[in-house]
Amino acid sequence: MADRFLEIANARVGGAVVKRAGLPTPPRLKRYEPGQPLVEAPVLLGAAPGGRMRPPVEDLLRGLDVDVRSRAMSGAEKPFAAIVFDASGIASTDELRELYDFFHPVARTLASNGRVLVLGTPPEDCADDVPRATAQRAIEGFTRSLGKEVKPGATVQLVYVREGAEAHAESTLRFFLSSKSAYVSGQVVRVGAPARGDAEGPDDSEHPLAGRVALVTGASRGIGAAIAATLARDGAHVIALDVPAQGAALSETANGVGGEALQLDVTAADAPAAIVDHVRERHGGVDVVVHNAGITRDKTVAGMDESQWDAVLAVNLTAPVRVSEALLAESALRPRGRIVGVSSIGGIAGNRGQTNYGASKAGVIGLVQSMAPRIAELPGTINAVAPAFIETGMTAAMPLLTREAGRRMNQTYQAGAPVDVAETIAWLAAPGTGGVNGEVVRVCGQSIIGA
Amino acid sequence: MASQSNGSSSRRAAVLGGNRIPFARSGGAYAQAGNQDMLTATLDGLVSRFSLQDEELGEVVAGAVLKHARDFNLTRESVLGSRLASTTPTFDIQQACDTGIEATILVANKVKLGQIESGIAGGVDTTSDAPIEVNDDLRRVLMDANAAKSTADRVKLLGRLRPSQVVPEFPRNQEPRTGLSMGGHTAVMARDWEITREDQDELAAASHRNLAAAYERGFFDDLVTPYLGLTRDQNLRADSSVEKLAKLKPAFGGDNGETATMTAGNSTPLTDGAAVVLLSSEEWAAEHGLPVRAYLTHSETAAVDYIHGTDHLLMAPAYAVPRMLERAGLGLGDFDFYEIHEAFAAQVLATLKAWEDPDWCREHLGLDGALGSIDRSKLNVTGSSLAVGHPFAATGGRIVATLAKLLDERGSGRGLISVCAAGGQGVVAILEK
Ligand SMILES: NC(=O)c1ccc[n+]([C@@H]2O[C@H](COP(=O)([O-])OP(=O)(O)OC[C@H]3O[C@@H](n4cnc5c(N)ncnc54)[C@H](O)[C@@H]3O)[C@@H](O)[C@H]2O)c1
Numbered sequence: 001m002a003d004r005f006l007e008i009a010n011a012r013v014g015g016a017v018v019k020r021a022g023l024p025t026p027p028r029l030k031r032y033e034p035g036q037p038l039v040e041a042p043v044l045l046g047a048a049p050g051g052r053m054r055p056p057v058e059d060l061l062r063g064l065d066v067d068v069r070s071r072a073m074s075g076a077e078k079p080f081a082a083i084v085f086d087a088s089g090i091a092s093t094d095e096l097r098e099l100y101d102f103f104h105p106v107a108r109t110l111a112s113n114g115r116v117l118v119l120g121t122p123p124e125d126c127a128d129d130v131p132r133a134t135a136q137r138a139i140e141g142f143t144r145s146l147g148k149e150v151k152p153g154a155t156v157q158l159v160y161v162r163e164g165a166e167a168h169a170e171s172t173l174r175f176f177l178s179s180k181s182a183y184v185s186g187q188v189v190r191v192g193a194p195a196r197g198d199a200e201g202p203d204d205s206e207h208p209l210a211g212r213v214a215l216v217t218g219a220s221r222g223i224g225a226a227i228a229a230t231l232a233r234d235g236a237h238v239i240a241l242d243v244p245a246q247g248a249a250l251s252e253t254a255n256g257v258g259g260e261a262l263q264l265d266v267t268a269a270d271a272p273a274a275i276v277d278h279v280r281e282r283h284g285g286v287d288v289v290v291h292n293a294g295i296t297r298d299k300t301v302a303g304m305d306e307s308q309w310d311a312v313l314a315v316n317l318t319a320p321v322r323v324s325e326a327l328l329a330e331s332a333l334r335p336r337g338r339i340v341g342v343s344s345i346g347g348i349a350g351n352r353g354q355t356n357y358g359a360s361k362a363g364v365i366g367l368v369q370s371m372a373p374r375i376a377e378l379p380g381t382i383n384a385v386a387p388a389f390i391e392t393g394m395t396a397a398m399p400l401l402t403r404e405a406g407r408r409m410n411q412t413y414q415a416g417a418p419v420d421v422a423e424t425i426a427w428l429a430a431p432g433t434g435g436v437n438g439e440v441v442r443v444c445g446q447s448i449i450g451a
Numbered sequence: 452m453a454s455q456s457n458g459s460s461s462r463r464a465a466v467l468g469g470n471r472i473p474f475a476r477s478g479g480a481y482a483q484a485g486n487q488d489m490l491t492a493t494l495d496g497l498v499s500r501f502s503l504q505d506e507e508l509g510e511v512v513a514g515a516v517l518k519h520a521r522d523f524n525l526t527r528e529s530v531l532g533s534r535l536a537s538t539t540p541t542f543d544i545q546q547a548c549d550t551g552i553e554a555t556i557l558v559a560n561k562v563k564l565g566q567i568e569s570g571i572a573g574g575v576d577t578t579s580d581a582p583i584e585v586n587d588d589l590r591r592v593l594m595d596a597n598a599a600k601s602t603a604d605r606v607k608l609l610g611r612l613r614p615s616q617v618v619p620e621f622p623r624n625q626e627p628r629t630g631l632s633m634g635g636h637t638a639v640m641a642r643d644w645e646i647t648r649e650d651q652d653e654l655a656a657a658s659h660r661n662l663a664a665a666y667e668r669g670f671f672d673d674l675v676t677p678y679l680g681l682t683r684d685q686n687l688r689a690d691s692s693v694e695k696l697a698k699l700k701p702a703f704g705g706d707n708g709e710t711a712t713m714t715a716g717n718s719t720p721l722t723d724g725a726a727v728v729l730l731s732s733e734e735w736a737a738e739h740g741l742p743v744r745a746y747l748t749h750s751e752t753a754a755v756d757y758i759h760g761t762d763h764l765l766m767a768p769a770y771a772v773p774r775m776l777e778r779a780g781l782g783l784g785d786f787d788f789y790e791i792h793e794a795f796a797a798q799v800l801a802t803l804k805a806w807e808d809p810d811w812c813r814e815h816l817g818l819d820g821a822l823g824s825i826d827r828s829k830l831n832v833t834g835s836s837l838a839v840g841h842p843f844a845a846t847g848g849r850i851v852a853t854l855a856k857l858l859d860e861r862g863s864g865r866g867l868i869s870v871c872a873a874g875g876q877g878v879v880a881i882l883e884k
Contacts, residue, residue: 237502244669247496247676254499255534261499263672270669281742 003391003407006414026413027152029182030113032423034206034233038178039081039115042067044106048098050089053119056166057084060173080106082115082177087139088161090120092131099142107149115177116156118143119169122190125162136160140188147186147446148411155185155446162192162435168199171208171432180427183420185411186446194434195379198336207235208430213283215239215275217266217319218293220246222392223342225253226418227290230426232257236288239279241266266293266319272326285334288429289327291320291364292342296394298353309356316360321367324382328375337380338429341368342421343440345388349449361386365440372438381437383428388444391415410445464559465736465743466882469573469852470497471726472678473685474840477578480681481723486515486522489678490529490575493725496676497571498534501729501741507536509567512554513727514544515575516843519582525575547872548794549752550574551726551847552880558730559747568735572851573727574844580723588615624721626873628758633873634795636757636764638704638713641797643763644804648712651796652696655717655837658793659691662834670833674852686720686840717796722840726848728855743884744859745866747851750880751775757875762815765798767877768869769805773816775879783823787864788857790850793836794871802869832857846870851882858884 006026043061045068047054061068069080085102089095099118110116123137140158147156157176161169169191175181193199204210214231218224219240228238238259242250247263254261262278264271279286294316297308320341327333346354347361368384375382389395389406395415398406407415421443427433428441472493475481481489490513498504513526522528526541546553551574558570584590592611599605625632641651665671666683675683688695701711702718729741736743753771755762768791776783783806791799805811806822816822833853836846847870854866861884868880 240499244672244675245677245682247682248492248678251496251499251676254502255495255504258502258504259499260502261496261676263676265669268669282740284740 003414024413025152027112029153029412029414030179031182031417031419032178032180036179038064038174039066041078041081041111042069043082043084044069044071044080044109045084046070046102047086048089048095048102050091051086051119052088052163052166053086053161053169056169057086057119057173060170079109079111080114081111082117083110084117084119086119088119088121090132090135090139091129093135093138096135096138096142099139103146107146110150110154112151113153113179113182114151115154115181116143116146116150117173117176118156118158120158120160122160122162143188144186144446153182153412155181157185158188160188160190162190165191165193165435168192168194168435171427171430172436174205175423175427180423183412183416183445184424184441184443187441189436189439189441191435192437195376195437198379198381198434204235208432209288209426210235212236212287212431213239213279213285214288214290214429215241215279215286216290216292217241219253220250221253222394223387223390223418223421224292226422227292227425228253228257228259230419230422231288231290231429232259234426234430237283239286241275242293266323267314271319272322275323276326276330276332279332285332286327287334287336288338288340289324289333290340290342290425290429291323293319294342296354296357298357300353301355304356312356313360316357317363317367320364324367324371328378333378333380335378335380336431336434337375337378338433339371339375339380339382340425340428341382341384343384343386345386345442345444345447345449348386348442368440369438376437379434381428381434383436383438384440385421385424385428386440386442386444387416387421388442388447388449389415390418390421390443392418409449410447412445414445416443416445462563462565462732464562464747465731465733466745466747466851466855467729467731467736467741468500468744468855469674469726469728469848470500471675471845471849471852472496472724473675473681473683474722474724474842474845475681476685476840477721477723479579479685479723480679481577482579484577484679484723485580486518486525486575486577486725487529487532489577489723489725490525490573491532492678493573493575493676493727494529494533494535494571497727497729500673500676501739504534505536506539508539509570510558510561511535511539511541511571512544512557513541513571513573513575514546514550514554514844516545516547516550517576517578517581518545545844546878547874547876548792548841548843548846549870549872549876549878550844551849552851552868552870552878553752553847555728555730555747555847555851556750556878556880562730562732569729569731571727571729573725573848574846575725576842576844577723578721578842588613626764632703633764634703634713634718637718637795637797638711640763640765640801641712641795642704642710644797644801646712646797646800646804648697649693650800651712651717652693654793654796654799655696656691656693658831658834658836658838659688661832662687662838663689665833670856674856684839686722687838691716691838713795713797717837719794719836719841722842724840724842724845726845726852728848728851742859744855745882745884748881748883749775749779750878751778752876752878754877755875762875763801764873764875765794765871765877766802766805767875768871768879769802769877770816771877771879772806772867772869773818773822775881779881781865783825785865786825786867787829787861788832788854788866789825789830790835790854790866790868791830792841792846792850792870793831794841796837798871847878854882858882
């Protein structure tokens with residue numbers, strides 16, 4: 001299951017062979033470790049006139065003792081850890097030129113594993129101002145293309161910050177600047193003002209989930225086990241759930257993170273009630289719910305039997321819908337609650353042989369978008385991550401060629417790690433991320449598919 | 452209940468839940484696992500179910516019937532290897548098949564006395580890794596050699612070794628004072644009480660049926676943690692039926708000839724496994740956010756003289772239950788569930804028959820008439836040892852955790868536990884909610 005190509009390409013002899021064969025070299029992605037500073041080199045910060053985001057970004061960075069520069073350094077200096085551009089003031093198509101003018105001289109000064117963040121104003125919020133809305137929408141094409149030009153391992157995102165939400169973007173900015181977002185690139189995320197009561201105080205950045213109870217389904221292995229570990233690292237008490245047959249591995253996950261094991265099939269008729277009872281009795285409620293349990297039963301629709309369709313829809317979609325509904329209806333999800341669904345690139349772009357899986361994973365996006373306004377009243381948020389190819393038992397079961405293609409078809413030329421999905425979920429689960437609701441964030445290394 | 456000034460008399464012993472590994476057939480899935488491996492894994496499963504990582508509990512009490520000399524500190528070693536705090540004290544006990552239930556009573560009593568706030572009780576047994584001893588002659592020579600002062604003496608002693616001495620002794624499921632196996636004893640009991648083959652097979656079939664149904668409805672989801680690839684009890688035959696069981700040849704009581712009734716199907720098989728139960732005071736449970744499933748309220752032990760007397764080896768619970776009922780002020784019919792360990796179908800049926808027999812109850816229990824009968828639909832409703840299997844010391848913990856969950860599901864009620872054991876003993880208890 002290990003990615004031999006990544007190892008070979010990074011070895012000295014193997015690397016030369018890989019280069020000569022014309023294969024791109026997969027970079028070693030820098031990942032987060034506790035205590036790691038947000039950035040380890042200066043950050044370049046620029047803005048188009050009329051923007052709203054430069055001051056809060058500057059405050060955040062200076063508060064962390066980051067060396068913030070406003071113009072490119074001389075060639076001899078270290079490359080920038082990050083380049084941040086406030087494009088929220090761009091009000092016409094002519095003003096898009098600000099992007100070119102700012103990035104043209106500095107694009108090459110970004111470090112490998114560097115970060116580019118462009119901050120904008122959501123086009124839908126400038127609806128009656130056609131030039132402004134058009135220009136703001138255009139930025140998306142700029143960042144997605146820049147993502148394919150930057151050094152290997154570097155990432156580029158567009159964060160649309162709603163008017164009045166300037167002070168609530170910190171948790172999102174931190175995530176995208178840090179190495180926690182190693183496998184997230186080419187994304188567009190909207191940050192709004194958190195719902196009433198969902199914005200108190202800044203998070204403890206090392207333990208943002210301290211005192212919170214998090215339920216993770218499918219937690220015995222793969223991505224779920226990584227989610228359990230990451231949420232526990234951030235301070236959460238984790239309830240690790242999986243089917244009874246996975247109990248041995250589940251027990252290990254729970255014991256490894258100081259949490260508890262809940263053996264349950266999420267498709268059982270009484271599963272929503274059992275979950276509600278469990279979190280109520282043991283903890284008085286739950287703060288974070290991650291619907292990670294998922295299965296594949298690949299077959300073209302013509303060759304698929306009923307049970308393969310039913311099983312995939314039941315686990316991946318119907319269970320998250322029923323459990324989320326029950327948690328809300330029974331008020332078992334506490335205020336400032338966070339639900340995170342696990343969709344898939346397969347649910348965005350579709351895959352041959354995955355009509356069942358594609359439907360289920362697109363449905364997860366539907367759940368997130370339709371439930372977002374309701375959960376805001378709690379207050380709380382619901383979002384989804386959509387991983388592309390992540391190295392786990394699920395992908396190990398794929399045919400070799402499909403697997404190899406899946407690994408390479410993105411800007412990092414490698415598969416993501418379970419922890420990459422977990423870090424993204426931890427950001428969405430944090431109390432400080434109350435301004436992000438109803439969003440779908442891909443964890444795909446800027447995959448070519450479904451972009 | 453009158454509460455005294457120190458308050459200790461009003462403390463109740465709460466059963467919070469339990470954990471066991473699926474029981475495996477001898478030489479089956481756990482053939483390579485020892486008692487310590489199984490007990491450690493079972494404790495870790497309990498720890499993960501109740502989030503007890505690094506908790507210092509009041510005490511862990513457990514034991515095994517078939518035990519290696521090297522496992523003298525079995526429970527302590529298992530706790531040290533588990534995720535519990537290493538500062539959790541332990542002790543080992545052994546009371547044959549009553550080990551697990553007796554361990555539960557011991558922990559409950561300490562909780563009631565206020566000596567501990569929390570504890571784990573349980574047991575483990577393996578017939579696949581049972582201790583094999585050297586025979587007594589060889590042992591004598593080796594002990595002398597060990598005590599010998601000089602090498603020359605030692606060599607001389609070892610010269611005494613004879614091939615006949617190297618025949619190992621396997622542990623036997625046999626009563627030392629009668630030389631009769633437990634099955635042999637029960638065959639006599641079945642004959643004397645006129646327990647029919649059909650009734651025994653019906654009880655066995657019900658045990659399998661009930662166990663299978665309980666698994667199907669997820670009853671064991673929070674009672675069992677898979678181990679070494681086994682997710683359900685290896686002995687379970689979901690498709691068992693009276694017709695299939697009727698085809699088996701008698702395994703015990705061969706001297707009864709044609710009338711022998713006991714088969715491998717209506718007797719428990721040799722089994723490997725472990726089970727533990729979490730008990731605590733109500734305060735401890737509340738502090739840890741753990742709901743109480745039931746309370747252990749009464750218990751009683753009895754022993755019979757099966758060597759000189761007229762009683763059968765596995766008849767002790769028939770004495771223990773009426774004594775306990777008397778103290779509790781209850782009748783045999785005042786229960787919602789009956790958990791009678793199925794050592795052999797015949798043992799359960801003979802016990803029930805004895806309680807229904809006015810003569811026997813008058814003569815042996817000193818009652819005015821029959822103790823009574825039970826509603827059979829309340830007996831072993833999620834299966835018992837005939838289907839689950841019976842790793843001797845693990846059975847008590849299995850039953851306590853199962854019954855506590857049944858009472859919790861029902862919301863309130865009372866359950867009777869009865870476990871017979873080798874040596875003519877029996878331990879019984881009441882759980883209430
Ligand atoms: N691995 C990838 O490349 C990838 C890509 C996109 C999305 N995903 C999604 O990520 C999630 C985790 O995937 P993974 O790769 O870790 O898979 P995995 O198979 O390793 O883990 C999935 C877990 O879900 C559990 N599960 C399945 N059915 C369940 C049920 N009915 N009740 C409770 N638990 C159940 C399984 O037992 C298993 O432990 C899935 O939703 C999957 O669709 C994975």
